[in-house]
Amino acid sequence: MLHVKQQGALAALAAAALLSGCVSIGAKPPAQLLTLDAVQKVPAGAARMAGGGRTLIVADPEAPKMLDTVRVPVQTAPTSVAYVTKVQWADTPRHLFRRLLAETISATTDRVVLDSGQFSGDGGQRLSGELVAFTVDEASQSAIVTYDAVLTTPAGVALARQRFTASAPVNGKIDATTVGVPLNVAANKVAADVAAWVMAVKG
Numbered sequence: 001m002l003h004v005k006q007q008g009a010l011a012a013l014a015a016a017a018l019l020s021g022c023v024s025i026g027a028k029p030p031a032q033l034l035t036l037d038a039v040q041k042v043p044a045g046a047a048r049m050a051g052g053g054r055t056l057i058v059a060d061p062e063a064p065k066m067l068d069t070v071r072v073p074v075q076t077a078p079t080s081v082a083y084v085t086k087v088q089w090a091d092t093p094r095h096l097f098r099r100l101l102a103e104t105i106s107a108t109t110d111r112v113v114l115d116s117g118q119f120s121g122d123g124g125q126r127l128s129g130e131l132v133a134f135t136v137d138e139a140s141q142s143a144i145v146t147y148d149a150v151l152t153t154p155a156g157v158a159l160a161r162q163r164f165t166a167s168a169p170v171n172g173k174i175d176a177t178t179v180g181v182p183l184n185v186a187a188n189k190v191a192a193d194v195a196a197w198v199m200a201v202k203g
Contacts, residue, residue, distance in 0.1 A: 032087045034072070034180040036096045039188045040107035040195075055124030056111040056198065058102045061131040061147065063094040072179055074136045084136070087176035093134040097147070097187060101127070104191035109199050125159065126152045127198065133165070134187070136179050142167045143182035145190050151201050160201045164190045 066073055070092060072084040089096060098115075105127075106113045112124070133146035146165040152158050166189035168182035 030086055030088045030176075032176050032180075033090045034087060034183075035090045036100045036184050036187050038100050038103040038107070038191070040104050040192065042103065042106045054110060054112050055114055056105065057114050057116055057124065057126045058098055058105065059116045059126060059128040060098045061094050061129045063092070063131040063134075067093055067131055067134050072136065072183075073134075074138055074174055076138045081135075084174065084176055084179055087179065094131050097131055097134070097145075097191075100187055101191050101194060104188070105195045105198060108192065108195045111198065124154065125198075126154065126156075127194075128152070132163070134183065136170060136174055136183070137167075138174065140167070141170050141174070143170060143179065143186045145183065145186040147190050147194065149194055149197065151198060160197075162197060164193045164197070166190045166193070 066081055070088040070090075072087055072089065074082045074084060076082050102113045102115065105111055114124075127149060129147055129149040131145075131147055133144045136143050144165065144167045146163065148163050149161065150158060151160045166186040168185035168189075170178050170182050172178050
């Protein structure tokens with residue numbers, strides 16, 4: 001006959017076994033996390049003074065639900081989308097792209113770049129828009145980034161609107177190991193074009 005202590009231990013083990021079969025503690029992490037890396041970076045120690053309308057608030061772009069996720073979409077047909085397995089973004093693409101835009105504009109122009117949570121009283125402009133595409137296109141085997149940019153005055157009056165798009169080839173099979181680099185290349189090209197456009201628009 002089992003002692004009381006032995007019976008209690010067996011009961012605890014049985015309960016633990018039942019729980020392990022029914023409950024998953026934490027989701028299994030993806031094999032890889034992707035992020036964006038700006039080609040043009042602000043040098044360490046670089047300082048700029050705001051004033052004379054030189055500030056620029058860069059807002060998070062809007063994005064459709066297909067893109068407002070950490071998963072990497074693949075356009076398999078005009079009306080069909082799949083997601084790359086075993087990989088995800090470290091943050092949603094619209095947040096990552098905003099940071100890339102801000103870094104690129106800061107590094108390549110004379111603007112003092114702020115995010116929408118910061119305040120400046122020097123009458124600068126605001127850059128907002130929509131991230132229309134941040135996908136891999138299966139038919140063309142390429143990564144495509146498309147951003148509809150809107151530049152406005154502090155009062156919200158639109159100064160200019162323009163669509164920017166860039167693509168980069170995916171080398172090899174579309175999978176977790178091949179999608180990150182071309183998306184980063186295309187995003188940096190769009191960011192550089194937007195930075196040049198911001199400098200060219202007179203407001």
